[in-house]
Amino acid sequence: MAAVTHDQLQGHQPGPTGLMRWLTTTNHKDIGTMYMIFSFIMFLSGGVMALTIRAELFQPGLQVVQPEFFNQLTTMHGLVMVFGAIMPAFVGFANWMIPLMIGASDMAFARMNNWSFWLLPPAAILLIGSFFVPGGATAAGWTLYAPLSVQMGMGMDLAIFAIHIMGISSIMGAINIVVTVLNMRAPGMTLMKMPLFCWTWLITAYLLIAVMPVLAGAVTMILTDRHFGTSFFNAAGGGDPVMYQHIFWFFGHPEVYIMILPAFGIVSQIIPTFARKPLFGYASMVYATASIAILSFAVWAHHMFATGMPAAGQLFFMYATMLIAVPTGVKVFNWVATMWRGSMTFETPMLWATGFIFVFTMGGFTGLICAIAPIDIQVQDTYYVVAHFHYVLVAGSLFALFAGAYYWLPKWTGHMPSEFLGKLHFWCSIVFFNITFFPMHFLGLAGMPRRIPDYALQFADFNALASVGAFGFGLSQLIFLVVVVKCVRGGERAAARSWEGAEGLEWTVPSPAPHHTFEQAPVVK
């Protein structure tokens, strides 16, 4: 497959129109747009599941759904948000922005790019459709732990195939990003001049290539245990269910960084723009990202302290986990140092980016608390953990995605997003986010287990508060939909350099970015 685009091969002949344009497109901007629309649809789907969960948990007792369906909802909410919303959204950003940032005309493997995307809708149909098969969707938790996952109905098989397909899509997307970044940079765009978003994605892409096959292996072993008589995770047949957890988390922990490193990249683009200063410690940021990626392979069993592990194992994973906080702390320090004495303004993207730092750091600190093995054994599988990872994944990944969306919407649509609606979206989100998830720390510390549809009476008040917050947060996301629709339909024209302090090649092309950019590679001084 050559590193030229379909459109170039066609000599700019007008391509198909309508649905066929989107089915056959090899243009990185079209594919990026499709990734983002897909991920937003999945985000709303996963959000509806979350709100059903919170509706059930508004009061003790069973009011809204049956326990079996509740378990399906918690499982599918996790799978849909991780594999359907967050990961494809970042790949959408990568598709749109990496070629523009490095001065490439398109992604390296344009046809494979099309296939990477179009694998996702069938996977989503398999996943969501599993609700409607006998026995319903998988209810083993998003981690799909054996032996539960070996015992589920055919919804589990559909989830396994969906994960296989999404994994293939991710691997192809990652290969495309690595090859594009390494081979298609404009003259003068050395690796160390590259925008940090490209760096974080390059490193993320390596992580994806390394760990997605591990997940595929894990779910394949579940599949063969279910249908082909193997006993990988069946103790009666000589297997070990804990081995599944080791394999899953060998994928799962780097996966956490797959979902946060591109977010670091987005925030590292936005803060210098609105602080009107170069990023403090660019080199440190690159080095710290690489460091986090390497160390992420050596901490997986901190998810499994409660499974019964020798003291040496607990101490190893506890120390390693605490040490990985150092490079992450360096990043937070660098963002704050970039803002220090900058000429800061707080347009919507900057609000989201500063909100990200504030709330993500809280998630980081609760992660450190969970890293301490004796504490983790107390809070394992409680709402404390639910609070922790939502502070990292919602306040981290999702807030950074919104920051990036507001930042680059002018480049994508040619119109400036509404500042009023953007700020309303931000303030509603950050307030309701904290109302939803902050009380969960207290619930967890008080001993409320996760993944239960009913709970003891003493947890009622905080749960009611969290449910009110969740509905506020969920409805606030519709503001974003309104902003994007308004932005696509019209509004204030965006200049090529849409933000005063913005630097980089993407701001040298008109807004909206033409369908083909950088056919003649720019020269970077």
Next chain:
Amino acid sequence: MNAHGAGNPRRAGFWPTLRAVLWSFFGVRRRQAYMEDAGSLNPLAVVVAGVLAGAVFVILIVIAVQVVLA
């Protein structure tokens, strides 16, 4: 790796590569040192040094754990 940077000599020795990798584990690097790294380090050597340093890091934690448990 970068066709456009092919003219650059990338002949940093073992110790400068390892030093850069060790700084990366801390996540901090001086601008001057980074400029030198950018011009002289061989990316393949950096990856190899990173994996080796990762292994050493793991061994060091194992030793620390053994000391604590002794």
